[in-house]
Amino acid sequence: MPTNITYILSDIDKAIAFEWIEQALRDSEFRLSFVLLNQGESQLETYLKINDVPVYRIDYRGKKDAFKAIRSVWKVFRAEKTDIVHTHLFDASMFGLLAAKLARIPKRVYTRHHGTLHHEFFPRAVYYDKLIHSFATDIIAISGIVKDVLIEREKVAQSKVHLVHHGFNLQGFLQVNPTKVASLKEKYGIVGKHPVVGVIARQTYWKGIQHIIPAFAELLTQYPNAHLILANAKGDYKRQIDELLEQLPKESFTEIVFENDIYHLYQLFDLYVHTPINKDLEAFGQTYVEALAAGIPSVFSLSGVAPEFIKHEYNALVVPFEDSKAVYTQMLRLLQDQELTQKLIQQGQQDVQQRFALENMILALKKIYTI
Secondary structure, three states: OOEEEEEEEEOOOOOHHHHHHHHHHOOOOEEEEEEEEEOOOOHHHHHHHHOOOOEEEEEOOOHHHHHHHHHHHHHHHHHHOOOEEEEEOHHHHHHHHHHHHHOOOOEEEEEEOOOOHHHHHOOOHHHHHHHHHHHOOEEEEOOHHHHHHHHHHOOOOHHHEEEOOOOEOOHHHHOOOHHHHHHHHHHOOOOOOOOEEEEEOOOOHHHOHHHHHHHHHHHHHHOOOOEEEEEOOOOOOHHHHHHHHOOOOHHHEEEEOOOOOHHHHHHHOOEEEEOOOOOOOOOOOHHHHHHHHOOOOEEEOOOOOHHHOOOEOOOEEEOOOOOHHHHHHHHHHHHHOHHHHHHHHHHHHHHHHHHOEHHHHHHHHHHHHHO
């Protein structure tokens, strides 16, 4: 008999990582079902239905629906004969793990997706983080930073915490279709633009986009045909970002709220920049891995998972936190030193293939599920 695992997620639309997990565990000793705490149908729900994976959507509009969510999740456990619960994101973990504990599910796994965000900006939420810890039997830390926060700052028992890096279907970044790249260039109006500087980050203060825009403005003085792409262009800091963008020529930047084809989006960039403002606000930073997997020479500040594998002048160029001048200087190096750029591309792809292959994560998950 297979082991029945119920994944519980909240406020998710497109989440390709869960598609990869479902595909990797299909026809294994594990049988997956999903509970989605969403207000409407999502791309993930559509994918699961197409692939005949049991999926239950609970109409969840916020904490006022907590009791309904707990009761509905409990019913799913009974219907699916759930042996293991695995939750992701705050609301799903709070109410999904509580329901699992009440239902006496013996293994309750929680993946922690934030670092010190609550400590620095929402200190009252740390209490709820600790409550979630008490409901879980196993906690997955997605980076060394998160593991340290859990054990050192939130006093979680070390035996309860497992370090499991995100895994990626990295081959997708290597299978580039020139026609699709050309189509995206046309779609976003960057045909003939060079160099194109890419940023994929939610527009919130701690992502540090406010330090990239002035660096790009300086780059324009050297490269008048340069173009800045800000993808995932939404968030609670958007008004401030828009004020900074008003200082740039309108034809020099493009904002993209969402692009489904992430593999080919990276191929629009001649160089890539990601500069969170400190080392532990970024819990992981998938974009560190994706940019290098896509072969895009990059400028990074060291946050989240980056300190575990990014090395200056080895696989990327590293800048101090909140330093626009340094960002400009290192972008210029990438554009003017082709020998260095090619070295960084080659080493970066090699390093992510070794560390973040999907099979590494799947093996680690299987081990946790069978302990």
